[in-house]
Amino acid sequence: MKRDKSHWLAIDTSTRNCSVAIFREADCLCAHDEHDEQSYNHAERLHSIVREVLDDVKLQFNDLSAILVGDGPGSYTGLRIGVSAAKGYAYAANIPLYASPSLDALHAFWLVNGKGEDHCVTAIDARRMEAFVKVFSETNPIATTPMIFDENTFSDWHGRIAIVGDAAAKLEGLWPKEKVTTYQTMPSAQYFGKLGWEKISNGEAVDLAYYTPTYGKAFVAGKPKAR
Numbered sequence: 001m002k003r004d005k006s007h008w009l010a011i012d013t014s015t016r017n018c019s020v021a022i023f024r025e026a027d028c029l030c031a032h033d034e035h036d037e038q039s040y041n042h043a044e045r046l047h048s049i050v051r052e053v054l055d056d057v058k059l060q061f062n063d064l065s066a067i068l069v070g071d072g073p074g075s076y077t078g079l080r081i082g083v084s085a086a087k088g089y090a091y092a093a094n095i096p097l098y099a100s101p102s103l104d105a106l107h108a109f110w111l112v113n114g115k116g117e118d119h120c121v122t123a124i125d126a127r128r129m130e131a132f133v134k135v136f137s138e139t140n141p142i143a144t145t146p147m148i149f150d151e152n153t154f155s156d157w158h159g160r161i162a163i164v165g166d167a168a169a170k171l172e173g174l175w176p177k178e179k180v181t182t183y184q185t186m187p188s189a190q191y192f193g194k195l196g197w198e199k200i201s202n203g204e205a206v207d208l209a210y211y212t213p214t215y216g217k218a219f220v221a222g223k224p225k226a227r
Helices: 042-056 077-093 103-111 189-201
Strands: 007-012 017-024 027-037 067-070 097-100 121-126 130-136 145-148 159-167 180-184
Touching: 007 042, 007 077, 007 189, 017 042, 017 189, 027 042, 027 189, 042 077, 067 077, 067 189, 077 097, 077 180, 097 103, 097 145, 097 189, 103 130, 103 159, 103 180
Parallel strands: 007 067, 067 097, 121 159, 159 180
Antiparallel strands: 007 017, 017 027, 121 130, 130 145
16 A cells, blocks of 8 residues: 655654654644653653554655654753754655754643643753743844843733743743743654644755754853762
8 A cells, every 4th residue: 555655753852852744745644652750861761752653654754745843942961862863764755854942842732732822941950040932922032042030031021921841841930820831841743743734834844964952051061970
């Protein structure tokens, strides 16, 4: 039987969530999210999760027409693992690779799960009181950048604000409860459907050899933890 070549695979490993999804056009057929709060074990689990979701929808790699990877920003280690795997899959299957900001996947989550807030701020943890943010608001655009938050950050905004991402919890309490709703979550590949299919339909593939993700910060090596 000839397979429908509109199937594609999405991966996001920008945070402690190792996330994989299979789509047919913009429709998610199967998704798997695996959180690890202690360490990044994406290198150990990612390939197994990919195999599991393919098996769940009875597909093989040669049934896929594209690979999409979450572009970050986020964890250097997580992104490096996810992008390396995505490049390997795309090269082996001779299919194009696409990339979409992980912060946009958080916005897609809010579009489904939000409570009608006026502004959406997607925020991925960048350690301490910093977060990588992207604002989805026609009147208050902010570039994707590490940002230090305080009680004055959104003080001049009118309307309710949704803060979505794994940095949401540490920002609670900075603003009045009646102004802010927090959604403590991590980017999930299942929310790349519309974003990814638009890129695939428009042929916006990245260069497989030269593409690097948006790390957001320079990598700083830490001391190994004592065993």
